[in-house]
Amino acid sequence: MIPTITAFERSPDRGRGLARDMRVRWAFEEVGQPYDVRLVSFDALREPAHLALHPFGQIPTYQDGDLALFESGAIVLHIAERHAGLLPDDANARLRAIAWMFAAISTVELPILDRQNAVVLEHSESWHAQRLPIVDDRIRQRLRELSVHLGEADWLDGAFSAGDLMMVTVLRRLAASGLLNEYPNLAAYVARGEARPAFRRAFDAQLAVFTAASAG
Numbered sequence: 001m002i003p004t005i006t007a008f009e010r011s012p013d014r015g016r017g018l019a020r021d022m023r024v025r026w027a028f029e030e031v032g033q034p035y036d037v038r039l040v041s042f043d044a045l046r047e048p049a050h051l052a053l054h055p056f057g058q059i060p061t062y063q064d065g066d067l068a069l070f071e072s073g074a075i076v077l078h079i080a081e082r083h084a085g086l087l088p089d090d091a092n093a094r095l096r097a098i099a100w101m102f103a104a105i106s107t108v109e110l111p112i113l114d115r116q117n118a119v120v121l122e123h124s125e126s127w128h129a130q131r132l133p134i135v136d137d138r139i140r141q142r143l144r145e146l147s148v149h150l151g152e153a154d155w156l157d158g159a160f161s162a163g164d165l166m167m168v169t170v171l172r173r174l175a176a177s178g179l180l181n182e183y184p185n186l187a188a189y190v191a192r193g194e195a196r197p198a199f200r201r202a203f204d205a206q207l208a209v210f211t212a213a214s215a216g
């Protein structure tokens with residue numbers, strides 16, 4: 001049985017691979033598991049059929065037989081646990097890779113999301129110009145710490161893992177801010193992730209959805 005995930009019918013990121021189906025697509029590509037994608041409109045996210053799959057009315061969701069999952073981190077972890085290639089065999093190294101997944105979506109992604117909200121939702125507030133540098137400094141703190149940890153290594157803990165996959169997708173959301181370029185080893189880390197053939201296949205697949213929607 002081929003698992004099915006949901007993705008935006010027309011992603012607001014205009015095919016830049018920033019929506020969270022990208023990390024799930026990438027995980028599937030890394031482990032060589034074919035998958036189907038069911039495209040959903042913003043209206044469909046609020047319908048009972050979708051809310052039965054995702055209580056918060058979001059993408060991505062995952063369905064395989066009688067298993068339905070939501071939350072990109074849980075879906076990537078499930079894929080990584082079912083297939084070889086995204087988690088080390090050694091028990092301790094495996095748990096460290098999972099810790100990096102959590103670090104990506106809690107410790108690092110949180111201030112990055114705060115910035116996105118500031119830019120998109122708060123740009124016309126009188127205090128926006130004062131708040132943005134504060135938000136940026138919170139991101140810089142995390143980037144600085146991550147940069148020190150990574151040092152000259154290619155990946156966060158030995159071989160490429162689901163932890164790197166999640167971290168790279170999180171850091172990619174900073175592309176428009178310029179903040180990543182202040183940390184050359186992190187910029188190179190993201191570029192290394194983006195250069196992986198599995199990333200390219202996942203990226204091209206989500207871009208094809210956006211291109212077809214724009215042409216139609």
Ligand code: GTB
Pocket residue numbers: 011012013014018019020021045057058059060070071072073
């Ligand atoms: N914690 C959840 C997870 O990791 O799966 C968060 C899922 C989530 O935020 N999904 C978003 C969604 O469905 C899409 S990815 N939003 C619709 C809604 O809440 O009504 C977030 C996203 C959206 C747009 C851009 N962009 O334009 O660059 C980037 C990321």
